[in-house]
Amino acid sequence: MRGAPSHTLVLALCxxxxxxxxxNSAIYARExxxxxxxxxxxxxxxxxxxxxxxEDVQQRSFAERKEYCGLIxxxxxxxxxxxxxxxxxxxxxxxxxxxxxxxYPVATFHTHGAYNFDYDSEVPSTVDMEADIGEQxxxxxxxxxxxxxxxxxxxxxxxxxxxxxxxxxxxxxxxEPQGGIAQRYTLPELQQRQP
Ligand SMILES: [Zn+2]
Numbered sequence: 001m002r003g004a005p006s007h008t009l010v011l012a013l014c015x016x017x018x019x020x021x022x023x024n025s026a027i028y029a030r031e032x033x034x035x036x037x038x039x040x041x042x043x044x045x046x047x048x049x050x051x052x053x054x055e056d057v058q059q060r061s062f063a064e065r066k067e068y069c070g071l072i073x074x075x076x077x078x079x080x081x082x083x084x085x086x087x088x089x090x091x092x093x094x095x096x097x098x099x100x101x102x103x104y105p106v107a108t109f110h111t112h113g114a115y116n117f118d119y120d121s122e123v124p125s126t127v128d129m130e131a132d133i134g135e136q137x138x139x140x141x142x143x144x145x146x147x148x149x150x151x152x153x154x155x156x157x158x159x160x161x162x163x164x165x166x167x168x169x170x171x172x173x174x175x176e177p178q179g180g181i182a183q184r185y186t187l188p189e190l191q192q193r194q195p
Contacts, residue, residue, distance in 0.1 A: 029097040032105060036136035039106040040078030047161060049080045050109045050140035051148055057085055058142055058168035061111035069093035069110035072140075073103040080106070091119060108132060108139040115144035115173040122181050124149050124158045126190045133187070144170040147181075159184045 039046060050072055057068040067088035073081045083098045083105075093110050110128070112121040124141045132139035132151045139151040141158075146169035148161045160183050164175070185193070 029099065032097050032135040032137055033099050034104045037104055037106075039074060039104075040076070041074050041080055041106060045078075045080065046072060046107050046138070047140070047150060049082075050107055050150075051161075051167070053082045053085075054109055054111060054140060054142035054148065055167055057111055058146075061142075062114045062144065062168075062170040062172075065090055065114040065116075067091065067093035067111050067113045069095045069108065071095065071098060071105045072107040072109060073098075073100070074106050075103055088113075090114075090116070091121075105137060108135070108137060109141070110139075111142045112144055115170040117174070120194050122147055122164075122176060123185060123190065123193065124151055126187065126194055129156075129158055129185075129187050129190060142167050144173045145175070146173075157184055157186050158190065 041049075053070065053072065061068050064087075067090070068085050069088055070085040071083040073083055075081075081103065086093060086095065088094060088110070090113055095108055095110070097105065099105065108131075112119070115121070122143045122145050124139070128139060128141060129151050133153045133156055136153050138153055140161075141149040141151070143149070146165045146167040147163055148167055149158050150161050151158045160181070182189070
């Protein structure tokens with residue numbers, strides 16, 4: 001049949017297009033589609049990866065006075081990758097749950113933008129902690145003072161992985177005049193700090 005070769009070609013192109021769509025498809029969800037999943041990668045690998053991802057966006061976050069947020073993803077073998085990094089506002093960053101085929105979120109991360117005396121930005125916020133606990137995933141937070149925090153959703157605690165100046169620091173940053181920042185906070189302790 002004369003028509004057969006072109007039909008075959010069209011079908012082949014359709015098949016290729018379909019494969020392309022499936023490979024490229026990523027599900028954007030409002031909630032963590034893999035909530036509570038145990039990562040294959042170790043805690044220390046994920047923390048090191050999150051630290052690099054945050055270090056990469058700190059300067060931009062200070063210059064634009066905005067929060068940036070994203071997800072650390074892993075494949076079935078535990079190879080880590082960074083999702084797209086999303087731009088937020090001065091004190092907020094909406095995280096779309098991006099879940100490409102064969103990749104799973106293992107942690108959230110976000111910066112706290114530029115230094116602003118009005119915000120208690122050297123510690124994770126109660127909203128940060130409630131969000132990670134709710135989505136059952138660990139989270140990493142970088143502050144204008146260069147601190148790196150980990151929110152452990154299972155222990156429901158925020159731990160300072162490294163202190164002031166360990167990441168890039170906003171030149172406008174001034175240490176807390178009202179004093180101390182603890183090494184760790186439970187959610188009730190944070191609620192007490194940020195009434
Ligand atoms: Zn935050």
